[in-house]
Amino acid sequence: MLKIAIMGAMPEEITPILEKLNNYKTIKYADNEYYEATYEGVEIVVAYSKIGKVFSTLTATTMIQHFGCDILLFSGVAGGINPSLKIGDLIVATKLAQHDLDITAFGHPMGFVPGGSVFVEADKNLIELSKKVAKELGKTVQEGVIATGDQFVHNEKVKDNIVKYFNADALEMEGASVAVVCNALNIPFFILRAISDTADTDASFSFDEFMQSSAIISAEFIMKMVQSIIGNNK
Ligand code: 4EZ
Secondary structure (H helix, E strand, C coil), X not given: CCEEEEEECCHHHHHHHHCCCCCCEEEEECCEEEEEEEECCEEEEEEECCCCHHHHHHHHHHHHHCCCCCEXXXXXXXXXXXXXXXXXXXXXXXXXXXXXCCCHHHCCCCCCCCCCCCCEECCHHHHHHHHHHHXXXXXXXXXXXXXXXXCCCCCHHHHHHHHHHHCCCEEECCHXXXXXXXXXXXXXXXXXXXXXXXXXXXXXXXXXXXXXXXXXXXXXXXXXXXXHHHHHHC
């Protein structure tokens, strides 16, 4: 039976998902809580990892290796870089990079380490499915590059550098690490984010004001994706 992992980084990012599941079981594992449910005949495992690349790596790995999930969907918020992305807009990651991975001192490009690659591509079928879902909902979902790093960006200069090196459209703190895990373990993954701020000097205020409403926008779309995946799986 298909088992879908749905993860976020913060409680606010998964609460709207848990609210849509009638009944779930809480399992404590690896110093975190995982919520298991059956939803329209498929198994779902939901968790928030805590913020950053290390915790999100742990959670993604656990959902795949311990819980046996077959696909992974990430729902959350992000800082917008592309000026076309406004607060509340959705962005689907086509590929992701770690913007704070830096061994350029040895002549390597930003985001690159030997044996790895600067970008990890998300699953094309899930991206296609998201376009179909968006169309059905009469919504627009922008596709783009997401840059991930262990910092809350609130500075134009940092933002400009991320554009310079990665041509990123949005940034956050978990997507690329989840991508690396799923890619290594051959698990199709989909990273969706709704914009909460624009990573400038006002970012922390904007984040506090909009993170909850944007998290709900992302979570609602993810649940439509789940329904669509289930439909295709029947
Ligand atoms: C990280 N997430 C923010 C966590 C902030 C505060 C207690 C998304 C995000 C983000 N990440 C939204 N805006 C961002 C920004 N400007 N820089 C980095 O995934 C925790």
